[in-house]
Amino acid sequence: MLPKDIRDYQILFLSLFLVLGIGTRDWTLRPELIGVAIATCLVTQWILSLVTGHWSLANNIDALAASRRVGQMTNDKKQMPNLRSALITSLGLSLLLRADHWTTMAIAAVLAIASKFIFQVGDKHFFNPANFGIISALILTPDAWVSPGQWGEEWWYGLLFLGTGGMILQRIGRWDTTAAFLGSYSLLEAIRNFWLGWTWDVYWHRLMSGSLLLFALFMITDPRSIPNSRIGRVVWAVCIAGLTFILRNYFFVSTAVFWALFALAPLSILLDVFWLAPRFAWQEKDEEAVIELLTPNS
Numbered sequence: 001m002l003p004k005d006i007r008d009y010q011i012l013f014l015s016l017f018l019v020l021g022i023g024t025r026d027w028t029l030r031p032e033l034i035g036v037a038i039a040t041c042l043v044t045q046w047i048l049s050l051v052t053g054h055w056s057l058a059n060n061i062d063a064l065a066a067s068r069r070v071g072q073m074t075n076d077k078k079q080m081p082n083l084r085s086a087l088i089t090s091l092g093l094s095l096l097l098r099a100d101h102w103t104t105m106a107i108a109a110v111l112a113i114a115s116k117f118i119f120q121v122g123d124k125h126f127f128n129p130a131n132f133g134i135i136s137a138l139i140l141t142p143d144a145w146v147s148p149g150q151w152g153e154e155w156w157y158g159l160l161f162l163g164t165g166g167m168i169l170q171r172i173g174r175w176d177t178t179a180a181f182l183g184s185y186s187l188l189e190a191i192r193n194f195w196l197g198w199t200w201d202v203y204w205h206r207l208m209s210g211s212l213l214l215f216a217l218f219m220i221t222d223p224r225s226i227p228n229s230r231i232g233r234v235v236w237a238v239c240i241a242g243l244t245f246i247l248r249n250y251f252f253v254s255t256a257v258f259w260a261l262f263a264l265a266p267l268s269i270l271l272d273v274f275w276l277a278p279r280f281a282w283q284e285k286d287e288e289a290v291i292e293l294l295t296p297n298s
Contacts, residue, residue, distance in 0.1 A: 006171045007084040013164040014091035014218070020160075021095065021150065029094070036102045038090040040109035045086035048117045085129070085224075086113055092130030092219065096211075096258075100143035108137035108144070124272075124279060127265045128222050135262045138255075146255045151210025158213055165217030172280070174221040176230050180237035182216050188245040215257045227268045229277035236271055240264050 022029055089112050099105050112133025116125040119132075137144035151157050169175045186207060193203040220226070220237065227233045240260045247256035 005084065006168060007088060009164075010168055010218070011084065011087055011091065013168070014088065014095065016164075017161075017214070018091060018095055020157075029098075033099060033102055033105045034094045036105045037093045037097075037109050038087065040106045041086040041090035041093070041113055042083050044110050044113040045083055048113065052117055085116075089113060089129040089133070093133055095214070096130070096146055097134050097137060098145050098147060099137065099141070101141075104137055104141040104144050107141060108133035111136040121269045122272075124224070124269075126225055126268050128219055128225050128261060131219060131258055131261050131265075134258055146258065148209065148211045148254050148257075151214075154210075155208075157210040158208065161210065161213040161217055165213070165221075169217065169221060172221070172223050174223055174226070174233070177221050177226060177233045177237045178216045180234040181220055181241045184238045185241035185245060188241065192245075192249060212257065215261075220261060223280035225265065225268065227271040227275070227277075228279050229272070229275035232268070232271035232275045232277070236264065236268055239267065 018034070090109060093105070093108055093112065097105065097108055099108075112129040115127045115132040116129055119125055119127050134144075134146060138146070165178075166175075169178060189203060189206055193200065193206075220240065227236050240257075243260040243264060244256045247253040247259055253259060
């Protein structure tokens with residue numbers, strides 16, 4: 001049975017990927033940088049939550065609902081801000097970003113979490129936090145880099161990513177985004193491969209990338225920062241695939257997927273205006289219960 005909050009499994013899977021990468025791919029990861037990423041993300045989330053008061057408002061609603069039905073205050077555990085998203089961001093940074101100095105990782109972590117609080121429209125952030133941190137580190141520091149080919153092309157990594165990512169996407173209902181991105185990007189690469197007269201092993205070589213699958217399954221599908229409607233998500237994913245194709249093949253940018261997502265992230269706000277749909281909530285059943293408790297004569 002899946003946990004109430006699917007992010008618990010997401011944290012487990014990303015931690016597993018990190019252990020596998022260090023153990024089987026001989027990554028030159030320094031444990032202290034992983035610690036810096038995790039600690040900085042958690043502390044930044046905690047501080048900014050306190051400053052903005054976002055979590056305290058939600059807790060006040062929980063407390064009011066509980067007091068009306070059972071006549072008791074929420075316990076201290078409910079007064080804690082939810083740090084799952086910050087932990088997921090820190091694991092994403094640890095998996096993808098490389099740096100020579102701990103200050104670079106700290107800068108990436110702070111800016112990643114801060115982007116959720118700064119770049120908002122209608123109480124919705126539109127930058128993927130880990131992606132924002134990666135791009136910020138690449139722009140602002142001299143020693144940050146990303147290695148898109150760090151997973152190699154071994155087939156069992158792909159099966160692992162598809163299996164775990166599929167479990168997450170089935171629960172949150174965002175398979176359409178992954179399918180639209182991978183489908184359109186694969187089609188563009190196939191057309192180019194055919195036009196140039198290359199053999200199909202070249203085509204599969206360009207697609208069989210663990211980093212590309214991780215991006216398609218775990219980053220581009222973040223339900224809190226992508227368009228709310230299905231048609232909006234499909235259009236958005238196709239645009240990112242097209243820009244990725246252009247950047248990779250005509251500007252020779254090895255990290256094209258990350259730059260494409262960063263550049264087109266604000267487009268999700270415009271698509272939400274064109275196609276209205278309910279905003280995603282990680283614990284929709286819990287939120288519906290609170291609304292019911294707060295409704296008179298419910």
